[in-house]
Amino acid sequence: MNARRLAQALRDPDGVAALDAGGWNALVAMARAERLIGTLALRIGDRPVPAAVRPILSDARLDAEREARQALWEADRAAEALAGLDVPVVLLKGTAYAAAGLRAGQGRFIGDLDILVPRDAMERVERALIDAGWEWVKDDPYDDAYYRQWMHELPPMIHAARDRMIDVHHTVLPLTARQTPDAAAMIAQAVPIANQLSMLSPEDRVCHAAAHLLADGDLAGGLRNLWDIYCLLDGVDGAALEARAARHGLLPHVRQARRLANAFYGEGARLTLWDRIVMARLLARDGWGRERRRLLRFAFYLRSHWLRMPPAMLARHLFAKWRRGHRPV
Amino acid sequence: MNHDLTLTIGPATFRIGSAWRQPVEALAGLYADYPMPADAIADFTVRLEPAGPFRRWFRPSIFITGDHGLADAAPMSLAHGLLAAEMGMNLQMALGWRRHLLLHASSVEKNGRALVMTGESGSGKSTLAAQLGERGWRLMGDEFALLDLETGAIFPFPRLVSLKNRAIDVIAAEAPAQRMGPMLAGTAKGDIRHLVPRGEAVARMTEGAPPALLLFPRFGHEADVRPVGQGEVFMRLTQASTNYVALGEPGFAALSRFVGNVPARAIDFPSGDEAIALVERLWEELA
Numbered sequence: 001m002n003a004r005r006l007a008q009a010l011r012d013p014d015g016v017a018a019l020d021a022g023g024w025n026a027l028v029a030m031a032r033a034e035r036l037i038g039t040l041a042l043r044i045g046d047r048p049v050p051a052a053v054r055p056i057l058s059d060a061r062l063d064a065e066r067e068a069r070q071a072l073w074e075a076d077r078a079a080e081a082l083a084g085l086d087v088p089v090v091l092l093k094g095t096a097y098a099a100a101g102l103r104a105g106q107g108r109f110i111g112d113l114d115i116l117v118p119r120d121a122m123e124r125v126e127r128a129l130i131d132a133g134w135e136w137v138k139d140d141p142y143d144d145a146y147y148r149q150w151m152h153e154l155p156p157m158i159h160a161a162r163d164r165m166i167d168v169h170h171t172v173l174p175l176t177a178r179q180t181p182d183a184a185a186m187i188a189q190a191v192p193i194a195n196q197l198s199m200l201s202p203e204d205r206v207c208h209a210a211a212h213l214l215a216d217g218d219l220a221g222g223l224r225n226l227w228d229i230y231c232l233l234d235g236v237d238g239a240a241l242e243a244r245a246a247r248h249g250l251l252p253h254v255r256q257a258r259r260l261a262n263a264f265y266g267e268g269a270r271l272t273l274w275d276r277i278v279m280a281r282l283l284a285r286d287g288w289g290r291e292r293r294r295l296l297r298f299a300f301y302l303r304s305h306w307l308r309m310p311p312a313m314l315a316r317h318l319f320a321k322w323r324r325g326h327r328p329v
Numbered sequence: 330m331n332h333d334l335t336l337t338i339g340p341a342t343f344r345i346g347s348a349w350r351q352p353v354e355a356l357a358g359l360y361a362d363y364p365m366p367a368d369a370i371a372d373f374t375v376r377l378e379p380a381g382p383f384r385r386w387f388r389p390s391i392f393i394t395g396d397h398g399l400a401d402a403a404p405m406s407l408a409h410g411l412l413a414a415e416m417g418m419n420l421q422m423a424l425g426w427r428r429h430l431l432l433h434a435s436s437v438e439k440n441g442r443a444l445v446m447t448g449e450s451g452s453g454k455s456t457l458a459a460q461l462g463e464r465g466w467r468l469m470g471d472e473f474a475l476l477d478l479e480t481g482a483i484f485p486f487p488r489l490v491s492l493k494n495r496a497i498d499v500i501a502a503e504a505p506a507q508r509m510g511p512m513l514a515g516t517a518k519g520d521i522r523h524l525v526p527r528g529e530a531v532a533r534m535t536e537g538a539p540p541a542l543l544l545f546p547r548f549g550h551e552a553d554v555r556p557v558g559q560g561e562v563f564m565r566l567t568q569a570s571t572n573y574v575a576l577g578e579p580g581f582a583a584l585s586r587f588v589g590n591v592p593a594r595a596i597d598f599p600s601g602d603e604a605i606a607l608v609e610r611l612w613e614e615l616a
Contacts, residue, residue, distance in 0.1 A: 021368040025344055029374045032396045052342070052370035059427040066577060288330055288346050289374055289396065294382075 002292070003223060003285040006030040006040070007264045010227060013043045024053055026287030033289035034223045038064030038107030064107040068098040071110040074164050075099060078113060079195045081132035085124050089197055090116040090190045092169065092208065096199040097228070100191075104231035109224070112156070112165040116200075118187060119170035126154055126168065133160050142320055150176050150309070172211050172248070176309040179215055181207065181248035203244040205232045210257035211250050214278070218297070218304040222282045223264075230261035335371060336418075337364040339475065339486040339534050340428065343418050344371035348385050352377055352410030359411070359489055359510050359523060362531050373397075373421035377413055380404035393417045397424035409513050412521055415489060422473055422486070423571040429475035429484060430576060430583050433569040436474040436483055437466040442541035442616060443483040444608070445474050445591070447569045450518075453548030456496040457604055459524055463503050464605065468530040469538075478576070478583045481590070482537035487530045489523035497522045499601055541616035543593040544608065550597035552607060557593045592616075 009016050009027055019027065031037040041057035041064070049057065075095050082089055090096075092114035097105030117125050134157040138144055147155040153169040171183035186208070190198040200208055209232060213225040233241075245254035260278065262269040271279065281300050284293040291297060305314050330346025332353040337343075347353050357365070373396050380390035389407035393416055402420075405413045422431065434447035435458035444466075446454040455471040462468030469485035476483060489510065492500050497520060501509055510523035545557060545565070557565075566584055567573045573580050592615045598604035 021370045024370045025374065028371075029396060032374075050370055052372075055428060056370075056372060059425075062427060063575070066575065288376055290376065290378070 001026060001287040002283040003030050003034065004283055005287075006034060006036065006285075007223065007283070009040060010036070010043055011265045013040075013045070013047060016044060016047070016049065021050075022287075024050065028053075028056055029287060029289035030285050033285055033291075035109035035221065036224050036227065038067070038109060039224070039227060040107070042107040061107065064109070067094075067108070067110045068105065070164070071095045071098055071113065074113045074159075074162070074166070075115075075197060076195065077132070077159070077162070078115060078129070078166060079197050081128050081134075082117075082125060083196060085121065085128055087117055087121040087125060088187055088190065090187055091193065091197055091199050092116055093228075096193075096205075099193050099197065100199055102231065103234060104228045108228075112167050114167045114169060116169045116171075116183065116187065118184065122154065122168070122170055129157060129166065129168070134158065134166060135160050137165070140324065142324070146317070150174060172208055173216050174308045176313065177215065177307060179211065179249040179253075181211060181250060185247065201244075202232070202236050203241045204248075206236055206241055206257070207245050207248050207250050207254055210245075210254045211248070214253040214256055215250065215307060216304065218300040219278065219281050220297075223285075226257070226261055226264055226282065229257050230265040233258060233261060330376065335366055335369050336360055337366065337369070338418070338488050339470070339484060341373065341422065341426065341486070342366075342369050342371045343373050343375055343421065344369075345375040345377070345414055345417065347377040347410070347414070348379050349377070349389065349391075349407055349410060351407060352391075352414045355411040355511070356414050359525055362525075362528065363534075373418070373425060375414065375417035375421060377410065377417060393420060395421055397421055403517070405516075409516050409521075411510065411523065412491075412513050412516055415491065415523070418488065419472060426475075426572060427576065429477055430580050431570055431572045432474045432476055432566060433472070433571065434474040435471040436469040436485070436540075437461045438469055438485075438538045439466050439612070441538055443469060443474075443538040444542050444544065444612060444616070445483060445540050446544045446546050447474075447566070448545050448547060451493075451548070453496075453546050453598070453604065455490060455492065456499060456548070456601065457546055457608065459490045459492065459496070459500050460503070460601055460605060461608065462490070462526060462530065463500070467533060468526045475537075476540075476583055476587060477537060478579045480537075481539065481583065481586050483540045484537040485530070485534050487526045487534050489525060492522050492524055494519045500524055540587060540591045542612060543587075543591045544611070545593070545595040546604065547595065547597045548604070549599065551599060552603055553595075553597040554607070554611065555595045557595050559588050559593075562593045563588045 031040045037060040041060040094108050094110035095113055137156045137158050144155050152171045152174050153167050156165050156167055158165050172181040186204045189201045192198045209229045213222055245251045259269040281296055286292050331348055332350050333346040334353045335344050375395040378392045379385035380392040384390040390404040391413045392404050393413050434445050435454040436443050436445045437458050448454050458471045470487050471490040473486045474483050508525040513521045596607055
């Protein structure tokens with residue numbers, strides 16, 4: 001068994017009527033592992049389900065509501081901390097979807113607060129956040145220096161009292177990556193929400209989500225990111241999206257994201273061989289919620305680093321991490 | 330998973346999967362009188378996995394996880410597999426249960442009303458609950474008391490009682506040997522042996538009771554009883570709850586009501602017999 005059952009339940013929630021106890025157990029375990037249980041609960045809605053499933057789904061809905069409330073409060077605190085700087089603050093990912101009431105935010109698990117600010121404001125933003133009670137998570141000087149020199153974000157910070165993480169981005173992908181999305185253009189076209197906070201334009205939201213899923217990272221948790229993309233594509237004009245993706249150097253990624261989103265959650269799509277390999281990675285989860293296909297996952301882990309940096313730098317980096325005790329997968 | 334078992338305890342059903350046969354066999358033996366529906370829909374999945382690629386065979390080592398897990402949880406030896414399974418169920422409840430306010434407390438029932446006891450690990454609350462459970466009270470649980478958000482009743486979660494170190498001999502002296510599990514020597518918390526609750530505790534495990542008395546026991550001191558202010562009770566119970574924050578306003582309302590309605594005392598005791606006498610006396614006076 002793989003996570004196809006979960007993707008199918010999201011695409012066609014009527015289909016869950018056919019599940020037996022074993023089917024439900026697998027679906028719930030996979031949805032929890034992929035952090036899609038809240039989304040699944042909302043998709044199933046008021047459809048009849050076995051009595052033992054109902055409280056599981058309503059608990060998941062309550063948890064998702066709490067997530068959203070907490071995320072919005074955290075965004076409010078960040079806005080307050082940065083209010084004096086006169087810097088545009090763009091909410092990214094889950095918090096943005098929740099703040100704007102987008103479909104992608106419904107039932108969504110929201111972990112850290114991600115914001116995008118102009119690169120030349122980073123120092124001031126960092127200082128203002130520290131003054132407002134955020135502090136460094138990483139105490140390793142190698143990690144800290146690495147973030148500051150090469151990454152698209154500050155080293156992660158956590159609020160001392162509220163225990164919530166914030167990731168401050170100045171662009172979309174690591175500076176070492178092959179693609180260089182135009183962060184300044186993204187900020188320029190951002191859409192206001194409230195309290196000096198804004199979010200990316202509809203096209204840029206898709207570009208950002210696709211860049212994260214396919215041009216960065218090892219696709220862990222990718223089913224949820226792909227669900228985001230599927231929801232974000234709703235109502236976006238295809239031609240405008242292509243133009244915007246081309247500007248950011250993300251056209252192949254955005255096209256692939258559209259094919260995959262439609263194949264998993266929509267009407268279906270013609271897939272390439274590479275699409276099918278990515279698909280196998282995204283579905284590598286069994287009915288006990290365990291990750292499967294260790295070799296495939298390891299290959300994607302290596303690839304994520306390969307995409308992020310040139311080979312000599314990659315070798316140095318992996319060696320430095322290995323010496324510090326990091327073991328992949 | 331290679332071996333699995335479904336187990337219902339109080340309001341929660343667990344699907345436990347294991348890479349090894351032994352932990353599942355041990356559970357099946359000790360929980361023989363509990364419902365084990367083969368094809369039930371479980372509230373939680375528990376997984377006992379090898380801690381590394383070869384650790385299923387080579388120096389077997391159990392990583393406890395499931396729907397909810399802790400990334401930095403220390404692996405356990407296969408000899409302690411039963412304990413690992415118990416900890417796996419606790420972990421799911423502590424991190425995932427939302428249908429009651431969870432209090433890290435033991436509880437027992439008499440005449441339709443519940444006595445709740447909470448305190449640090451080693452305070453003696455488990456031992457006291459187990460002893461009361463052998464002496465006419467109905468054991469509701471030694472780990473979690475489930476506070477109903479609407480009615481304010483305490484619901485049972487009567488898993489095996491986990492007896493540690495000196496408590497093992499104390500209880501083994503009064504409970505029949507067939508209700509005692511194997512000795513698990515040298516765990517992170519010392520020696521552990523499990524006690525199967527009396528049949529009544531299992532038969533009535535879905536039956537709640539309104540709380541009538543809250544005690545903060547402390548073992549190893551001269552006998553003493555002290556009142557505890559409501560503010561302190563509230564704070565101590567928020568710290569004793571793993572889901573207080575997650576429940577938000579309903580959790581606050583339920584806990585406020587509990588603190589307002591239930592008399593509370595801190596008690597010190599030097600021995601089990603004195604503790605029982607003290608508890609019975611306070612129960613007569615206050616409950």
